[in-house]
Amino acid sequence: MGIRRRHLLACGLPLTAASTWAQTPHATLVQALAIDDAISLDPAECFEISGSEVVGNVYERLVEFDLDDPSQLRGMLAEGWVLDVEGRRYDFRLKAGLRFASGRPLTAADVVFSLARVVRLNKTPAFILTQLGWSPANVSERIQQTGPLTLRLTVDKPYAPSFVLNCLSATVASIVDSQEAQARPEGWLRRASAGSAPWWLREWRANEILVLDRNERFHGARPQLARVVFSHVKESSMQRLMLLRRDVDVARNLAPQDLDALRNASQIRLTSVPKGGLYYIGMNQKNPLLARSEVREALKWLVDYEALGATLLKGIATPHQNFLPQGLLGASTVSPFKLDVARAKALLAKAGLPDGFKITMDVRSAEPIQGMAEAFQQWAARAGVRIELLPGDGKQTLTRYRARKHDLYIGEWGADYWDPHTNADTFVNNPDNRDVASRQTLAWRNAWDRPELSRAAEAALLERDTGRRAQLYFDLQARVRAEGPFIILAQQAQVAGLRSNLRGLRLGPTADTSFLAPVVKT
Amino acid sequence: MKLLRLLASLALTALGLLAVTFLIGRVVPTDPALAVAGDRATREQLIEVRRQLGLDRSLYVQFGRYVAGIARGDLGESLLTGNSVTTDIARVFPATLELATVGIVFGAGLGIPLGVWAAVRRGRWPDQLSRVLGLVGYSAPIFWLGLTALLLFYAKLGWVGGPGRINVGFLYSVEPRTGLMLVDTLLAGDAEAFMSAVSHIVLPGALLGYFSLAYISRMARSFMLKELSSEYVVAARAKGLPERRIVWGHALRNAAVPLLTVVALSYAGLLEGSVLTETVFAWPGLGQYITHALQSADMNAVLGGTLVVGAIFIGINMLSDVLYRLLDPRTK
Numbered sequence: 019m020g021i022r023r024r025h026l027l028a029c030g031l032p033l034t035a036a037s038t039w040a041q042t043p044h045a046t047l048v049q050a051l052a053i054d055d056a057i058s059l060d061p062a063e064c065f066e067i068s069g070s071e072v073v074g075n076v077y078e079r080l081v082e083f084d085l086d087d088p089s090q091l092r093g094m095l096a097e098g099w100v101l102d103v104e105g106r107r108y109d110f111r112l113k114a115g116l117r118f119a120s121g122r123p124l125t126a127a128d129v130v131f132s133l134a135r136v137v138r139l140n141k142t143p144a145f146i147l148t149q150l151g152w153s154p155a156n157v158s159e160r161i162q163q164t165g166p167l168t169l170r171l172t173v174d175k176p177y178a179p180s181f182v183l184n185c186l187s188a189t190v191a192s193i194v195d196s197q198e199a200q201a202r203p204e205g206w207l208r209r210a211s212a213g214s215a216p217w218w219l220r221e222w223r224a225n226e227i228l229v230l231d232r233n234e235r236f237h238g239a240r241p242q243l244a245r246v247v248f249s250h251v252k253e254s255s256m257q258r259l260m261l262l263r264r265d266v267d268v269a270r271n272l273a274p275q276d277l278d279a280l281r282n283a284s285q286i287r288l289t290s291v292p293k294g295g296l297y298y299i300g301m302n303q304k305n306p307l308l309a310r311s312e313v314r315e316a317l318k319w320l321v322d323y324e325a326l327g328a329t330l331l332k333g334i335a336t337p338h339q340n341f342l343p344q345g346l347l348g349a350s351t352v353s354p355f356k357l358d359v360a361r362a363k364a365l366l367a368k369a370g371l372p373d374g375f376k377i378t379m380d381v382r383s384a385e386p387i388q389g390m391a392e393a394f395q396q397w398a399a400r401a402g403v404r405i406e407l408l409p410g411d412g413k414q415t416l417t418r419y420r421a422r423k424h425d426l427y428i429g430e431w432g433a434d435y436w437d438p439h440t441n442a443d444t445f446v447n448n449p450d451n452r453d454v455a456s457r458q459t460l461a462w463r464n465a466w467d468r469p470e471l472s473r474a475a476e477a478a479l480l481e482r483d484t485g486r487r488a489q490l491y492f493d494l495q496a497r498v499r500a501e502g503p504f505i506i507l508a509q510q511a512q513v514a515g516l517r518s519n520l521r522g523l524r525l526g527p528t529a530d531t532s533f534l535a536p537v538v539k540t
Numbered sequence: 541m542k543l544l545r546l547l548a549s550l551a552l553t554a555l556g557l558l559a560v561t562f563l564i565g566r567v568v569p570t571d572p573a574l575a576v577a578g579d580r581a582t583r584e585q586l587i588e589v590r591r592q593l594g595l596d597r598s599l600y601v602q603f604g605r606y607v608a609g610i611a612r613g614d615l616g617e618s619l620l621t622g623n624s625v626t627t628d629i630a631r632v633f634p635a636t637l638e639l640a641t642v643g644i645v646f647g648a649g650l651g652i653p654l655g656v657w658a659a660v661r662r663g664r665w666p667d668q669l670s671r672v673l674g675l676v677g678y679s680a681p682i683f684w685l686g687l688t689a690l691l692l693f694y695a696k697l698g699w700v701g702g703p704g705r706i707n708v709g710f711l712y713s714v715e716p717r718t719g720l721m722l723v724d725t726l727l728a729g730d731a732e733a734f735m736s737a738v739s740h741i742v743l744p745g746a747l748l749g750y751f752s753l754a755y756i757s758r759m760a761r762s763f764m765l766k767e768l769s770s771e772y773v774v775a776a777r778a779k780g781l782p783e784r785r786i787v788w789g790h791a792l793r794n795a796a797v798p799l800l801t802v803v804a805l806s807y808a809g810l811l812e813g814s815v816l817t818e819t820v821f822a823w824p825g826l827g828q829y830i831t832h833a834l835q836s837a838d839m840n841a842v843l844g845g846t847l848v849v850g851a852i853f854i855g856i857n858m859l860s861d862v863l864y865r866l867l868d869p870r871t872k
Contacts (some may be wrong), residue, residue: 042708042709043708043709045582046708046709048708054832057575057576057578057619057620057622059621063582065578066578140579140585141585142578142580142585143575143580145580145582208622209622223631223824224618224620224621224623224628225621225824225828225829225832226824227711229711247708247711248823249704249708249822250822251703251704251822252819252822253687253819253820253822254704254820255687256687256690256702256820258696259690259691259694259702260702260703262695263694263695263698263702265701265702265703265704265707265708345663397734397860411570411835412835413570413571413574413575413835413836413837414568414570416574417570417571417574420574420579429653434580454583456582456583456584457582457583458582458583
């Protein structure tokens with residue numbers, strides 16, 4: 019009997035111990051987050067959501083926008099800047115006493131090195147800087163150090179100052195320790211950090227874990243926590259369970275059903291902020307049916323936007339019908355469309371299609387995209403539009419979309435930097451509609467060629483009066499809403515479930531503005 | 541000579557495996573350059589990435605270069621992790637090996653006695669129990685079963701650890717010597733960390749083991765029924781040998797030979813990496829690595845992973861052949 023009892027105790031030990039350990043260490047913040055999208059953590063090439071969040075926390079930029087009012091900009095590393103009367107030269111002055119995590123001082127030479135490096139490497143996010151007229155050939159004269167802590171940036175056109183500064187607040191404009199970067203082999207920055215922010219990258223095991231440690235040499239207020247762990251957990255329901263069991267402090271990829279389940283859970287809080295991502299349907303103008311304006315409008319009346327927001331997107335997105343997400347300068351909240359089958363039928367009849375038509379839609383096999391596609395299929399069928407869904411994984415559908423082989427495509431788009439031009443450029447601009455065009459904006463992918471709207475977007479880009487600039491974008495959205503080949507469905511929200519002992523976590527509208535330094539555990 | 545023939549046959553098998561995987565990877569309508577350059581890349585950037593990856597060459601050249609690399613022991617670089625595929629596999633495979641080993645110990649350790657018991661009590665309740673367990677094991681989706689088990693044993697009862705291999709509190713407190721968390725924590729002499737590792741592996745291991753158990757117990761029952769109806773068993777009973785000795789000492793010993801192949805193949809199956817179990821339990825193993833690589837068109841990682849899986853299958857088959865000869869004197 020004694021032996022049996024001992025055996026039972028031995029078997030039970032790990033089990034009872036499991037509940038004892040189900041708590042994160044006091045000085046460590048543990049976030050459950052899908053980090054399998056991250057490819058590189060080099061600011062010059064990082065463009066993925068989880069990677070951007072890390073880069074935003076380990077590097078600093080010249081300027082940043084105010085999270086309370088994202089249209090307001092302020093210096094991050096820059097103490098101030100002066101713009102010349104022509105609107106092309108920006109003279110920056112850095113704060114004194116800045117240091118990298120390596121202990122080296124941060125000077126204007128590092129800023130010049132970092133920005134020029136992005137232009138010279140010309141990786142995917144480089145366009146955010148090269149659109150300012152910077153190229154490998156002219157970068158040395160357009161980005162110049164003028165003193166130990168001063169530099170001059172020259173742009174090719176008198177852009178709206180807010181646009182230039184917003185570009186400089188993007189992840190790609192992060193300032194790298196130039197000596198560290200040059201001393202290391204090529205590619206080192208993909209998996210390490212050389213920044214000046216409150217954290218440094220200790221380790222990244224792809225698809226498993228990513229660890230940030232506190233930068234003890236940080237020139238500002240040091241974080242209270244010593245470590246942040248991003249634990250790769252793909253499943254939303256698993257993130258919820260881990261949050262409830264106190265195995266993580268924050269769950270970041272919660273689906274609507276899990277958000278619902280957590281809404282009344284004790285010691286759990288939910289936080290949410292609108293972010294710069296949109297769900298939309300693209301209509302390829304190469305398809306003669308979709309090239310008819312009545313058909314495009316009819317399809318916009320065949321979506322129950324409110325139902326999507328109340329069910330499939332509940333908690334993770336809100337209905338929105340304009341290409342600028344709320345929070346960006348000039349974003350419109352006008353939402354004229356609703357489910358109106360009779361109106362859609364009338365428009366189809368006017369287009370000579372009283373019995374509807376048959377069409378395909380490329381759909382990524384992932385929620386909530388797939389659910390939205392199926393819902394749209396049912397609504398459209400009520401007006402005789404028979405949609406055949408073509409499921410595929412993300413890369414497959416994207417490959418077809420970028421080759422303009424689709425009829426309809428349902429997907430998502432996130433703002434690349436916090437300025438209205440980012441979306442105006444992609445939803446409106448189509449400078450070259452040939453199949454071999456270099457730039458593959460969303461307007462190009464849907465073969466929507468409207469030069470007058472491209473010109474309107476350019477005018478807004480050059481408008482230096484902020485109020486007038488906002489109005490120009492407002493007008494542009496109205497035209498795209500009415501005529502464009504896009505059914506904008508909803509604006510995404512950044513959501514998180516967190517333990518109630520956590521304070522200071524504030525999600526930003528972009529991935530790189532969810533700063534972790536202010537977080538404390540009580 | 542025999543060894544040479546065997547090696548040649550192995551090399552041919554591996555080459556065939558690579559050729560098929562390579563072709564499938566190229567037939568899939570996905571642009572691998574997109575995985576690297578991202579959605580925002582311009583046409584020129586994509587062309588440059590394709591050039592860097594060698595995708596602008598003909599299929600023959602690409603395949604030839606890849607095989608030449610393998611001959612030098614170089615599986616190439618993963619597009620997604622930036623590491624050499626060899627390094628990546630060395631990191632993820634121990635996680636799968638550990639999980640599969642716990643799974644097979646559970647599956648065979650319980651499945652064989654259950655199968656034997658069902659055969660001995662044929663038509664009675666132990667047999668029915670074995671049948672029901674087998675049926676559920678075959679038919680229940682592992683994804684659903686995993687989530688339900690986690691909900692019950694982890695979330696509600698708190699008996700086991702959650703997803704992942706160890707509690708995050710032990711991060712950096714145990715030196716990764718073998719990559720096997722149970723072994724490393726023992727080598728470090730850290731009892732608490734070891735307990736944490738045990739509590740994390742118990743559930744996914746048992747779940748994987750349950751699916752093996754379903755198969756192994758049904759096969760064990762079937763082999764035992766055949767043995768128990770053999771003449772030597774009738775003779776043993778007529779001689780008055782105790783039933784326990786007949787079943788465990790004679791019948792099972794003979795049934796063990798084909799059973800070994802069943803267990804070996806189950807183990808090989810588990811070593812391929814159980815994608816769904818690894819996903820549900822956030823277990824960073826080989827299955828998840830290959831699946832993620834496939835979704836991202838990271839062909840070096842897919843091919844490297846496939847080669848490892850193929851090598852495991854071939855290796856375990858060979859091992860079971862050797863054991864077969866040892867156990868069955870007639871094959872000598």
